[in-house]
Amino acid sequence: MIHVSDILHYNQCSRLAYNYHTNKKKMENFYHMNVPFHELYCRLLNIKEYGMGNTGDDNEKSCSLIEKNEFILNARFEYKGCRTRIPLIQKTEKGLIFYYPFLSAYPKEFEAQKMKINQMICEKIGFTILDTKIIYLNKDYIRKDSLDVNQCLICGDCFFNRRNNAGKKVKEVIDSIEIDLDQCIEQVSELFSKEIPEAIRTKKCTAGRRCRFYDFCFDESNEPDDSILFFTTSSHKLDLYEEGIHRIKDMRIDKIEGFRLQYAQYMASLYGTFMDVAALVPWISQIQYPVSYLDFEWDTFAIPPYKNMKPFDVLCFQYSLHVEQKNGDLNHFDFFGSGDCRKQFIESLIASIPKEGTILVYNMEGAEKLRLMQLANQFPEYKEELESIWTRMLDLAKPFELGVFYDNKMRGHYSLKKLLPVFTEDVSYHELDIQNGMNAVFAYRTFDRATPKQKEEIAKQIREYCSMDTYSEYIIYHGLLKELKKRGVSLTCQI
Structure with missing residues (x-):
């Protein structure tokens, strides 16, 4: 038995299809959803009653659901051992209308491949497909006190192009696709009856986002x-x-x-190591004491859960702040909150961070700086104080991103976790219970339903992880100073 997703993966890479099919690890959702998505798009379409499909349903069961209901969620169908699931079906007198919901503001044409195969499977069974519509998010929607699904969600019939402008009609794109479904099913089924295909490196393996199975395929x-x-x-x-x-x-x-x-x-x-001293000295000369080392942890919400938030906005639930004085004293401050803790986050950060000096942040432009700008839009009464923070930020990643400093131990990467071992062997992320940002997010998502004792442990682990990020920034900055000192460069204003 195969699934339509197996065919889609096979069209990208046979090894990818094999890995997905045989690796049943649970995929964590990137977006935090407080309410099941189907409840929201049912409200958008004013669907009060519906039939619900279940895992393992056969064609007879799904046909029965269609016969008895105008709307059906998650109907399952099968053709020649290839199964699929249609998120939402509407029955009309002339045939079926398929709806595909996306946690995206700009569904693209490549999504039509799956829609085409789904349509062909249902047509093989004997159904007539009248139309296909897509449901997506309105990125410009700003939530008020309550969620307005009629403003937050859009039901449309066009895909979007690379520039995120409305493009071709969904039905037009689906009708233009030619697929030999029987051959695809045969090829994929045969693949899974054999040993795992040979792993062959191609540019596809690392194009865009690195394939999640890359390390499995290539040691x-x-x-x-x-x-x-x-x-x-x-x-x-x-x-x-x-x-x-x-x-x-x-x-x-x-x-x-x-x-x-x-x-x-x-x-x-x-x-062994490269350092562009002429470029690094003026960059470091900008840094003024007290030096603050700052890092946030946040969760991303596709549907805005609180007032003044937009689709895909994030909620900062943790910050870590190490503050270093010119005499070498190093102090740590942090915050951890749950629920709508945005205001408490802002007030705690403003109270803790020095009013002067440089704030070092790693990869700040699309992260901490952007987070502060979003919070300023959501809470304009704090805009001036938040702006005074982000205007003093300096991106510690720049010397590494731009090749001002490179050590072979980095192995082509310049994340904090790759850089830390370059400058010290005394501390490591491996000592922590939470060792990366997404694990911190997934732990945070369990916080509200945890017992008091579990909450204490979750908060402790997240705080330790975020604290390691800012302490790593401290080590890396001083590592650069030591490298300059080795080369005879004196920076008396920094040391």
């Missing part, structure tokens, strides 16, 4: 730290690796595209 633990596979943004590295060139320093100069980070990696491959 790179034995690769040298300066492996050509870690050469950032290179269009030649896979070909070079196949040619037997496995280290960055062994590649031909004409294969370097000219990015600054690539140059840093090439020089580090030759000498």
Whole structure:
């Protein structure tokens, strides 16, 4: 038995299809949903009653649901051993209308592949599909005291193009797709009857977001730290690796595209570490004491749960702040909250953070700085104080992102977790119960329904993780100072 998703994965990569089919690990939702999505789009369409399909339903059961109800949620169908699920079906006298809900503001044309296969399966069974509609979020909606689903959600019949403008009609795109369904089912079914396909590296493996099965397919633990596979943004590295060139320093100069980070990696491959002192000194010279090291943890809500929030806004539930004085004293402050803790978060942060000095934040533009700007829009009475914080922020990631400093131990990455071992062996994320941001989010989502004792432990673990982030910033900043000192550069105003 296969699923339509197996066919879609197979069309991308046979190994991907095999991995998804055989790996049954639970997928955590990226978005936090306080209310099941189907309840909201049923309210949008004014659906009061509906039939509900269940896992394992056969065609007979689903046909019975359609016969007895105008609307059906999660109906299951099967054709030649290929199963699928239709999120919402409306029965009319002339045929069926399919509805596909998306936790997205701009559903794209590639979604039509699944819709086409679903339509073909239902047509094979004997149904007539009149139309297909999509339900998506209105990104410009701002919630008031209560949620207005008629403003938050949109039911439409057009996909969106790359520029997020309304494009072709959904039905038009579906009708233009040609698929040999029988052949697809046969090919995918045959794939799962064999041994796992060979893993072949291609640009698809890392294009956009890295494939979640990359480390399963390719064990790179034995690769040298300066492996050509870690050469950032290179269009030649896979070909070079196949040619037997496995280290960055062994590649031909004409294969370097000219990015600054690539140059840093090439020089580090030759000498172990690269530092552009002329670029780093003026950057560090901006930093003034007291130095604050700041990090937030937040959860993302597709549907705005509280007043003045928009779709896809985040809710900050934790901050960690280390403050270093010029004499070397280091103090820690933090906040953890649940529910609508935005105002308490703001007030605690304003009270804790120094009114002067530099605020070092890692990857701040799309993260902490943006979070503060969103909070300023939601709570304009705090805008001036919040702006005074984000205007003093300096992005600690820039020296590494731009190739001002590179060490082979980074292995092509510059996250905090990759950088920390470069500058110290005394502390590690591996010592923590929570070791990455998404794990912190998933732990936070269990907080409200936990027992008092469990809540205490959850808060403790999240606080320890976030504190490690800001302490890592402290170590990394001082690591850069030490590297400059090794090279005879004196920065008396910083030390």
